[in-house]
Amino acid sequence: MAKILLVDDDKDFVEINKMLLEKEGYKILTAYDPTEGYKVLKAEKPDLLILDVMMVEPDDGFAMAQKIRKEKNNIPIIMLTSVSKVTGMKFDKDEEMVPVNEFFEKPLAKDKLLKAVKKYIK
Amino acid sequence: MFLDYKLPDMNGIEIIEKLGEHAKDLIIIMITAYASIEVAIEATRKGAYDFLPKPFTPNELRTVTRKAAERILLARKNAQLAHEKKQVRFEFIRVLGHELKAPLGAVEGYLELMKTKTLGDNLDSYLQFIERSSIRLQQMRKLIVDLLDMTRLESGKKSRNLVAVDLRKAAENAIELATPAANARSISISLEAPATLSIMADVGEIDMMLNNLISNAVKYNRDEGKVMVRLEQTADNISVQVADTGIGMSAEEQQKLFKEFSRIKNAKTANILGSGLGLSILKRLAELYEGNISVASEPDQGTTFTLTIPLSKCAEASTT
Incomplete structure (x- = not known):
């Protein structure tokens, strides 16, 4: 069974997506901050990482993605943010700053999320 | 040229x-x-x-x-200066936007789970979703109320009505308001104060300050902890001290405390609701009385907030 790790400090967000994805037959691991997330990543070796940009610090998600890539870990990463619309800042995939496979605005409709997940878990 | x-x-x-x-x-x-x-x-x-x-x-x-x-x-x-002010405002709006969108996202998510009957036909299975949704909405409402309070304070347009207020009575009321939440976690609240302590102040502002301090002391406490409220009048000042036996915080965390939205996020605070504006409102209110708010804290031991208002600013006939 494919394993997905969800990292977000919003407990409800984690709960909701866990339920959605479990229903689709995935095994879901969860963490509420980057440190915890990193531990689970190492221990469980999930097939996909769904990561929030803003956790304790505004750029925690970026930092975590950069750290993972620095270690030559090519796990697919789907990054979600709720910040760019408000700031007018346009975040996007960027090899160096934002080394992720997909970048989405929150809230992400269920269909879009499932489609993105299926793209990386065959 | x-x-x-x-x-x-x-x-x-x-x-x-x-x-x-x-x-x-x-x-x-x-x-x-x-x-x-x-x-x-x-x-x-x-x-x-x-x-x-x-x-x-x-x-x-x-x-x-x-x-x-x-x-x-x-x-x-x-x-x-204008540029810096703009930056601060920009940052404030950015965080505010995030804080307002997050609860909406959660409620929308739960609604979606219910709409698609993720857990089957039994309504009881969804009570947890409904409960979580109403908690998030409550929190959002609190944020909006705090935001409006803060804006009103900042604009200086809030009409202030300075009258003689009995601080002891006001503290008793605030304690009563916090008691249900305290009882639910077996936290005791004590009050140590002169029989009456009269100051010239705006009733709404005094209530806001006391409610803020006391509800925080309950929220960030441990189960079966204690909250000690002490009112004191010295030769120059009136002080309100609220001490708890809660999670406390590090020196580094104390530094950030009075900034807007600087809610300290860690494993210990993850399940505590707060708008992140309470203490910056408190600080602004204290400034209205030319007062000062200070904090002393030790991780896992507790926190003491002390609000000091110069008597010259609130002396009515500070008798008794």
């Missing part, structure tokens, strides 16, 4: 006119031998900053130049 009035093809004023909008970014000092009030007035009206009649002494030139230089410095300083 030092600009002579009499020039071969055009005069100085015509040059200022030609410069048009660009003249605004320049400090122009007109130099002329044909010093007349009319030329001076016209040049100033067109955008010249100062006027230097020929012949001038080095000292005159120095004075005029210094004046202009000071103005440039001042303008730069103002521009920088």
Whole structure:
């Protein structure tokens, strides 16, 4: 069974997506901050990482993605943010700053999320 | 720019006119031998900053130049301040946007799970979703109320009605308000205060301050913890001290405490609801009374907030 790790400090967000994805037959691991997330990543070796940009610090998600890539870990990463619309800042995939496979605005409709997940878990 | 009035093809004023909008970014000092009030007035009206009649002494030139230089410095300083203010505002709106969107996202998510009957047909299975949704909405409402309170305080438009307030009575009311939440976690609240302690203050503001301090002491406490409220009057001050036996915080966390949205997020606070504005409201309120709010804290031991208001600011007949 494919394993997905969800990292977000919003407990409800984690709960909701866990339920959605479990229903689709995935095994879901969860963490509420980057440190915890990193531990689970190492221990469980999930097939996909769904990561929030803003956790304790505004750029925690970026930092975590950069750290993972620095270690030559090519796990697919789907990054979600709720910040760019408000700031007018346009975040996007960027090899160096934002080394992720997909970048989405929150809230992400269920269909879009499932489609993105299926793209990386065959 | 030092600009002579009499020039071969055009005069100085015509040059200022030609410069048009660009003249605004320049400090122009007109130099002329044909010093007349009319030329001076016209040049100033067109955008010249100062006027230097020929012949001038080095000292005159120095004075005029210094004046202009000071103005440039001042303008730069103002521009920088305006820029910083804009940045702070931008950051505030960014975080506010995030804080408002997060609960909406959660509620939408739960609704979606219910709509698609993720857990089957039994309504009871969804009670947890409904419970979580209403908690998030409550929290969002609190954020909006706090935000409006803060905006009103900032604008200075909130009408203040200073009357004699019995601080002891106000503290008793605030304790009563916090008691259900405290009881639910077996937290005891004690009050140590003179029989009456009268100050001149706005009732709403005093309630806001006490409610904020006492509800925080309950929220960030441990189960079966204690909250100690102490009111005291010294020769110069009135102080309100609220101590708890809760999770406390590090020196580093204390530094950030009074900033907007600087809610300390860690494993210990993950399940505590808060708008992140309470303490910055408290600080602003204290400032209205020329007072001060300070914090002493030890991780896992507890936190003590002390609000001090100078008696001169709130002395009515502070009898008893």
